[in-house]
Amino acid sequence: MDKHQDILRSIPSVNELLESPEISKFTGRYPRLLVVETIRAVLEDIRQSLTDKKECAEAQAIDLSPQRLSHLIQQSLQQKFSGIGHAINATGIILHTGLGRAPLADEAAQQIQDVLRGFSTLEIEKQSGRRGIRYHHVEQLICMITGAESALVVNNNAAAVLLALDTLARGKEAIISRSQLVEIGGSFRMPDVMAKSGALLVEVGTTNKTYLVDYGNAITERTGLILKVHQSNFKIVGFTETVDLKDLVSLGKERNIPVMYDLGSGALITLEKFGLPYEPTVQESIKAGVDIVTFSTDKLLGGPQGGIIVGKRKWVDLLKRNPLTRAFRVGKLTIAALEATLKLYLEEDLAVKKVPVLKMMLTPLEVIEERCKRLISNVTPETKACMDIAIIDGVSEMGGGSLPGEGIPTKLISLHSEKMNAGEIAARLRDNAPPIFARIEQDHVLLDMRTVYDDEVDMIALALEKISLQRNVNKEN
Ligand SMILES: *Cc1c(COP(=O)(O)O)cnc(C)c1O
Secondary structure, three states: OHHHHHHHHHOOOHHHHHHOHHHHHHHHHOOHHHHHHHHHHHHHHHHHHHHHOOOHHHHHHOOOOHHHHHHHHHHHHHHHHOOOOOOEEOOOEEEOHHHOOOOOOHHHHHHHHHHHHOOOOOOEOOOOOOEOOOOHHHHHHHHHHHOOOEEEEEOOHHHHHHHHHHHHHOOOEEEEEHHHOOEEEOOEEHHHHHHHHOOEEEEEOOOOEOOHHHHHHHOOOOEEEEEEEOOOOOOOOOOOEOOOHHHHHHHHHHHOOOEEEEEEOOEOOOOHHHOOOOOOEHHHHHHOOOOEEEEEOOOOOOOOOOEEEEEOHHHHHHHHOOOHHHHOOOOHHHHHHHHHHHHHHOOHHHHHHHOHHHHHHHOOHHHHHHHHHHHHHHOOHHHHHHOEEEEEEEEEEEEOOOOOOOOEEEEEEEEEOOOOOHHHHHHHHHOOOOOEEOEEEOOEEEEEOOOOOHHHHHHHHHHHHHHHHHHHHHHHO
16 A cells, blocks of 8 residues: 555656646647546546556556546647638538538638628618618518529528427427428427427328319418428438429418428529439529528538528518517628628539539549649658558538438549558548548548548548557557
């Protein structure tokens, strides 16, 4: 037991560590208070594990070297202070919710910076100097692009749907096909959202087939809304039947009931002409005469997180007067980024060239392959000795509940090592600064270069080099 006491006594004090060269460098990088707290916690953990070890030999085996302590403290500091930061998306999932969904166009990022730096014209009329409406410009843009009479922007599409249901169907019946009672993820489930809004869910049809008469038969004097929800993240194939939007609109008109379409992904350009699968556009829904259309601004649109409601002025005005609108209000950063993104859509060519989500979807295979080749040529021979690196064919995914089951052919970097399993390589890639996220398949790490920016290719090469070096150092020990 005396030996234990000796070891406990040999643990450096918080102050000793703070002044040691290994640790003092952290006080410049992290708040001093946080460093002190972290040292205290790490030392406490060590004391605890010493006390737990009954055998002296075990206790003596605990490494108390300055290098080891500094490493533990650094890890703990990084964990506590990590927060949000740049990440490299090599998963090939373009709209990756974990990685922040749509990356913004340079124009949008720049606009945020301009607005962030000082005061802005968020809610003021320049000419009169009077208080204005924050949504004015962005709503005009939305109407111009979509052809809608009126528009409203809220925090996300979930808020848009809730607001629309609350306004149009609270205490009334809302008719929806059984095939459209979707769950989007992140706890957005259509039946739950309807319940929350106070709308009474009236399901019609079956999972695979719903006819116009099903809707017609369900209409009563209590009906407030006919709701269509885009099956954005799944597909029902085979023996199926859905009702055309146009027919629903006619039925709504005939029976004097508003028709709402939750589009989810909200494409503003036709994807088919680029050889991509069909995805309903906002414009075609408006053209079909739908009263209210809701969609996300950070899915196919490729902007900041947000939700847009477009449609007939009569209904959108009703929504605007709902007190929930204030609760779902977006901040100036969203408005700045959305406005800049939408401006790109005024010219489709510009949007295709500059909105990263569209650009990534449409990147030709040759360009992706070129990125793969560049990565391989930038990797050192030592790295190649540590792991096999090859270019293989693969499939990118849209993600974010868009284009389900419709992969886009891509080129992948495949990594395999006899010395490390794929999980270990992937973990080290995530541990890189910036962290790199990849896929694992059959003990191979796969890096999809479709979602990797050109200036990130060298960062990945460097990360691989570091991994192989670490590996060699560990081996020598
Ligand atoms: C994604 C999606 C939502 C939720 O949109 P958020 O912007 O993520 O809140 C709702 N409905 C559908 C059909 C969707 O695809």
